[in-house]
Structures are given as C-alpha cells and as structure tokens.
Amino acid sequence: MQIADALRLAIQHFNAGRAVDGTDICARILDLHPANPAANVLLARQALRDGDRATARRHVDTALAEAADYPAAHELDARLKAEDETADPNTAERAYRRTLTLAPGQWAPWYDGGNLHQARRDDPAAAVPFYRRALTLAPDEIPPAMNLATAQLKLGDAEAALNACAHTRARDPNHIRALALETAALYDLGRADEADRLVGWGGLTRAVELPQPDGYPDIAAFNHAFAAAIRRHPNRRDDWDPSKRAIRGGAVVTDLLAMDDPAIRGFGRALDSALRAYVRALPADAEHPHVAATPARWALDVWANILGADDHQTGHIHNLGWLSGVYYVAMPGGVRADDPEQQGWIEFNRPGYGIPHRGGATLRTLFPAAGMAALFPSYVWHRTIPFTGTGERISVAFDLHPR
Structure with a gap:
C-alpha cells in the first residue's frame, strides 16, 4: 500500500x-x-x-x-x-x-485563537471576531457558536448570545450547553418566565427521596455505611484536574458504582428506581426541549464529592447528560436548615464559567438534607455555597446519558 x-x-x-x-x-x-x-x-x-x-x-x-x-x-x-x-x-x-x-480558510485556528483570548487573556471582546470568522467559514460547527455566546454574555450582549444559541439549537434542538446559555441570556433580558419554564422548578428540577435500600434499619444507618464505602473507595482522588471538574478543594471518587460493596449496590438500585419514577412522571409536553429529548435507554455516570470547610463547587452544568442530580450522604454540623447564609446548600440558576450574574435570574436553593436527592435537567446551572467549620460534606453526583 x-x-x-x-x-x-x-x-x-x-x-x-x-x-x-x-x-x-x-x-x-x-x-x-x-x-x-x-x-x-x-x-x-x-x-x-x-x-x-x-x-x-x-x-x-x-x-x-x-x-x-x-x-x-x-x-x-x-x-x-x-x-x-x-x-x-x-x-x-x-x-x-x-x-x-x-x-x-480553516475554521479551527480561528476558533482556537478566540479561545486563547477568552480563556488565557480573559478578553472576551477580542475573542468575538475570531469566533465570528470561524462560524463564517464553518456555519454548522457548534463549538465556536457556544464560545461566542459565552463571550457575549460576559460582555453583557444577551441578545447576541441568544442568537448564537438559536444558531446551535437549529442544528441540535436539545444541545445542553446551548440551553444553559439560553437560560442565562433570557434571565439577563428580563424574560424570566421563559427561563423558568426551561428550568422547571418543582417539576423538572426538584428534590426527591430515594427508596431506602434493603438491609438497613433506617436511612441514617444506610448513609453511615455508604459514607464509609465512599471514603475507602479505591478511586478516591485528591489530585483531580480543576479544568475538568467544578469542585474546588476536597476529593473526588470516580466511577463510584464499580466498587463491589453492599451500600454501593443498594444505592445503585435505589437510584435506578428514582430515575425511572422521574421519567414516568414527566409531563406530556413535546414542546419542552428536556421532555422532548427523554431517552428510551440510558447509561449512568456516578461519582462522589467529598468537601471540607471552604471547599465548594463552582457554577456549572453537565454537558454530557440529559438528566443530572446529586444525592446527599453526610453533612457537617455547620450545614443547617436554619442557616440564613445557607452555607453548604445547593443553589440553582446562577451562571458559571466566568459569566456574571446580573441580578435577573430566579435563584433557587435547596438544603442538602442527608438522604435527599436533587434532580434537574443537565443544562440547569448549579453550584455549592461554601461552608465553614469542621466535618465533611459527602455527596454523590450522577449523569443520565442517553444511548
């Protein structure tokens, strides 16, 4: 040859x-x-x-x-x-x-040049013409449209960002990052009703209780065994790559379900039951992008986060999921339901990735009670409010991936 x-x-x-x-x-x-x-x-x-x-x-x-x-x-x-x-x-x-x-005439160097200005130089204004040129050369490429929308949101041009999201959703109606950026743009434009419909608070985004796994007298006993399994998991890492995860400080346990442990197996069964119940309860709304994209079959990516005092998770989305969530295993004493500062709580709708919150978003919070899970479309912005004091905040995050 x-x-x-x-x-x-x-x-x-x-x-x-x-x-x-x-x-x-x-x-x-x-x-x-x-x-x-x-x-x-x-x-x-x-x-x-x-x-x-x-x-x-x-x-x-x-x-x-x-x-x-x-x-x-x-x-x-x-x-x-x-x-x-x-x-x-x-x-x-x-x-x-x-x-x-x-x-x-190649689009990729223009795109990469825009990323250099936006990520390394923190200059979104300089990045915009690079992304525009990339899209002129390759209109069907989604990455430059998404990074253009991000730059425009940073610059306060929400209308232009919304146009870039529409450009992407015309090619992929259920694109996770496009929906996240669209939500942020709608909030900035004062169109909170439209953004809130995408988030679906109380329905698409809500707290649930997982079924109690068999073999434990109560949920507290299960969580105690589950936390111990997470702490000794062989995949525990304290040296994770901050460019690839939202966690700041603390430790990560990847591929959590791979460990053969009674508590982990019990959690896997309980989670599967809760996810199937979520899908069954979805409204008949073919016009809603999250509902329209409901998968018939899926795979799960499950990992644990162990946070200490001042550790937290920055605002982010889950680009590869359809539905995401977090189950709360253990909370330190300083994370309390009556705390006016809501330390350690999970907050929704404040954008991340350097996009400023300009005051228009409908901010929502949930107290992370041990035994509770929060479920939400993967495009919904969320973060952990930092907490002080001693003890560990242990949670298990998961993504449901269509397949």
Missing part, C-alpha cells in the same frame, strides 16, 4: 473512532518514514485526545522539522502553546498568527 493510501485509511479509522487501528497504521508509516508530517500530526492529535501532551509535542516538532510550513502542524503547535498555562500567551498568539497566514 502506498503511503498516501495508508494515510487515507488511517484518517478513516480515526474519524470512525477506531483510534487503535489508526494509530497502528501511522506507526507503520513512521517505521518507513519517521519524519512523515501527516502521520506525525495524526498521532499528535490522538495524543492530545489521550491527554499525552509530551507525545503530542514530540510529533508536532518532528512534523515541523520536516515541513516548516505545514498548516496542520502549526495549528497543533499553537494549541499546545495556548494550553500551556506556564507559557507566555504571546508565544501562542504568534503561533496562531502563523497558522492563519498559512491557512486562513
């Missing part, structure tokens, strides 16, 4: 999600031609998807040494420099300018 044909086949594999097959073909190409720019770029992209920045850097450098003006290699070079928080942002900006000079 000729190298050009092998590269086409490798690209087909990568595009179809067959990374192992694509990587294998590229490796064989490099056995024959170690400096092949295209194969090195394909492997660099896969390394970035795998979180291996060092390998990506090595392949990019090899590609550029062989082909100094190869646009795809310059695009990855700029992205690596932009994502390196220890590097000077000016270095990344020069790399993007070089990429755009070589390939002005």
